[in-house]
Amino acid sequence: xxxxxxxxxLRLSVPSVLPARTAIAGQRSCINVQDFHSSPxxxxxxxxxxxMRVKTPWIDALSMRxxxxxxxxxxSGQQTIKRDLTPKKMSDSFYSAILPLAQDKWLLDSYxxxxxxxxxxxxxxxxxxxxxxxxARHTGDGVSTVTAACDRITIExxxxxxxxxxxxxxxxxxxxxxxxxISLQITKARPExxxxxxxDVLITCAFTMVSxxxxxxxxxxxxxxxxxxxxxxxxxxxxxxxxxxxxxLRTRSLLQKAPDxxxxxxIHSMWTKEMSYLNPQIATTRPANQVFMSDTxxxxxxxxQPQDRNRHNFMIFGGFLLKQTFELAFCCAAxxxxxxxxxxxxxxxxxxxxxxxxxxxxxxxxxxxTEPEEREGDSTKYTxxxxxxxxxxxxxxxxxxxxxxxxxxxxxxxxDVQVMPKGYGEFMLWTxxxxxxxxxxxxxxxxxxxxxxxxxDSVTE
Numbered sequence: 001x002x003x004x005x006x007x008x009x010l011r012l013s014v015p016s017v018l019p020a021r022t023a024i025a026g027q028r029s030c031i032n033v034q035d036f037h038s039s040p041x042x043x044x045x046x047x048x049x050x051x052m053r054v055k056t057p058w059i060d061a062l063s064m065r066x067x068x069x070x071x072x073x074x075x076s077g078q079q080t081i082k083r084d085l086t087p088k089k090m091s092d093s094f095y096s097a098i099l100p101l102a103q104d105k106w107l108l109d110s111y112x113x114x115x116x117x118x119x120x121x122x123x124x125x126x127x128x129x130x131x132x133x134x135x136a137r138h139t140g141d142g143v144s145t146v147t148a149a150c151d152r153i154t155i156e157x158x159x160x161x162x163x164x165x166x167x168x169x170x171x172x173x174x175x176x177x178x179x180x181x182i183s184l185q186i187t188k189a190r191p192e193x194x195x196x197x198x199x200d201v202l203i204t205c206a207f208t209m210v211s212x213x214x215x216x217x218x219x220x221x222x223x224x225x226x227x228x229x230x231x232x233x234x235x236x237x238x239x240x241x242x243x244x245x246x247x248x249l250r251t252r253s254l255l256q257k258a259p260d261x262x263x264x265x266x267i268h269s270m271w272t273k274e275m276s277y278l279n280p281q282i283a284t285t286r287p288a289n290q291v292f293m294s295d296t297x298x299x300x301x302x303x304x305q306p307q308d309r310n311r312h313n314f315m316i317f318g319g320f321l322l323k324q325t326f327e328l329a330f331c332c333a334a335x336x337x338x339x340x341x342x343x344x345x346x347x348x349x350x351x352x353x354x355x356x357x358x359x360x361x362x363x364x365x366x367x368x369x370t371e372p373e374e375r376e377g378d379s380t381k382y383t384x385x386x387x388x389x390x391x392x393x394x395x396x397x398x399x400x401x402x403x404x405x406x407x408x409x410x411x412x413x414x415x416d417v418q419v420m421p422k423g424y425g426e427f428m429l430w431t432x433x434x435x436x437x438x439x440x441x442x443x444x445x446x447x448x449x450x451x452x453x454x455x456x457d458s459v460t461e
Contacts, residue, residue: 058306061313083142085176088223090232093138093182096168097130098189103164118159120343121323121330123186123203127153128319130167131182131207132311138171138180139222144212146310146354147318148179150407151242152440153205153346164189166196171225172206173239178219181239182207205346206242214312245439246348254428263434267427274420291336293421293430296367298332300324303396306357316355321391321405325363329387329409332365336419337385341411344384347436349407355393361404362392367419369433373412381416386433408436 056064101108101118111122128147135145169184186203187196211222227236259267277286306313308320326346333341355361366388373382389407394400421430 055311056313058309058313065314083220084140085221085223087226088138088171089226089228090170090172090235093134094168094170095130095134095137096166099126099165099167100189101164102162108162118162119327121326123165124153124322124326125317125319126167127184127186127203127205128207128317128322130169130184131209134169134171134182134184135180135209135211138174139211142214143220143222144214144217144312145209146212146312146315147207147351148210149208149246149348149350150318150322150346151181151206151208151246151348153203155343155345156201156204157199158342159202165202166190172235173243174222174225176221176224178212178221179208179210180222181242182209183235183239206239208246242348254432259428259431263431267431270421270427274422287418289415289417290420291367291417293366293368293419293426296332296336296419298328298335298365300328300363302361304355304357304359304361304393309357314357316357316361318351321351321355321361322407324361325365325389325391325405325407326409328363328365329389329407330411332367332387332389333385333409333411333413336367337383337413337415337417339413339415341385341413344410344412345440347408347410347440349405351405353393353402353404355404356395359393359395360398362394362401364390364392366390366429368408368429369437370417370419371437372416380414383413383415383417384437385411385413385417385419386437387411388429388433408433410437410440 099107101111111118113119128150131147132145139145166187166189167184168187169182171180172183173181183206184204185201188200188202190196190200211220212218213220225236227233276282276284302324304316308316310317326343330341330343367385368388369386371384371386373384387409389409391404391407392401393404394402419430421427
């Protein structure tokens with residue numbers, strides 16, 4: 001997946017001066033970005049992994065903000081930070097880290113669910129944190145980096161055992177503007193210097209990070225990439241393709257493009273079939289496996305606490321939002337199908353507005369689309385289930401509500417089940433989800449759901 005690698009491996013374990021149970025609680029795999037600017041030799045030492053993601057205690061951050069509010073904003077705004085925009089290689093930002101789940105039972109304890117399965121939501125948090133580390137290695141000092149979008153996250157192979165995992169990634173697309181694409185993967189850990197085999201690759205994904213001025217909060221340029229090898233050219237071209245695909249996806253939004261003839265015919269067919277079920281003169285009955293979309297909705301609300309803040313102190317860590325939306329989507333798919341869902345992919349998702357510490361986060365999950373999945377040589381019924389999670393935020397006083405993002409998760413369930421929309425709004429939601437499913441198939445037609453070779457035995461949730 002990556003063009004070149006720098007030997008900068010790191011053990012994701014806690015310093016020996018702290019009891020393991022205390023160190024990993026809450027901030028299990030949090031990252032101090034300053035440590036990742038050290039040299040490869042320094043990074044290889046055990047002490048470079050810090051158990052805290054943030055650099056400033058919350059009480060100190062509050063004090064500094066109150067002091068800053070007393071300063072004349074016009075005088076403080078005159079500060080300028082000198083940034084290094086020298087073009088960089090992909091290898092300059094490459095980083096890898098070992099998550100020793102098989103070696104450290106207390107670390108593993110914070111990653112397991114009640115059934116002893118790895119919590120995928122916890123790995124999503126790590127991936128988002130890791131993308132921030134790599135972005136900081138590419139931009140250098142003097143900027144703030146935030147997660148702007150999470151591109152498609154895909155399960156390449158199921159995690160069938162408890163083992164050490166390796167997280168690795170690098171910046172693979174940067175034109176010199178404010179955004180950059182960070183490509184990441186999780187593999188089974190291999191001895192240093194040994195490349196992972198295709199079957200060892202568990203998860204692949206990409207994050208779009210944006211660089212901001214820490215004072216003005218406005219976008220600032222980042223160093224462009226120098227592309228050398230054929231593999232680097234391929235990765236860069238893929239990043240450019242992803243950027244164009246995201247723009248094209250926006251043009252296909254139902255807010256921009258009405259349902260076409262095919263979609264309109266499908267909607268009309270579904271509606272007429274529903275009318276036949278309600279007509280006592282027609283001897284047709286509703287299929288037992290059909291569930292109304294409105295009956296699949298799950299909601300949650302929670303106050304955003306400082307323990308889940310990002311390294312800039314006053315906004316919530318993007319990985320926390322991914323974890324919360326994923327776990328609500330998982331519950332939604334499970335309650336809909338009455339079967340254990342297996343995660344397949346997360347469609348490209350954009351973080352629209354930041355979530356401040358102290359605000360109230362509202363999540364709403366809905367099964368938006370289902371599609372039967374046929375598997376060769378298997379008569380068992382499987383269904384792809386797409387769950388849409390809408391995320392909104394309000395202050396504690398419940399003033400204006402803002403959208404913070406929309407996340408579309410796809411699961412595979414061992415069940416023959418179908419979602420049925422009612423009303424214009426639900427039909428539009430179904431149409432949008434169907435477009436996403438078609439877009440995912442067009443982008444990567446070679447990727448088959450059969451990669452989930454053993455749905456019953458998969459360890460990853």
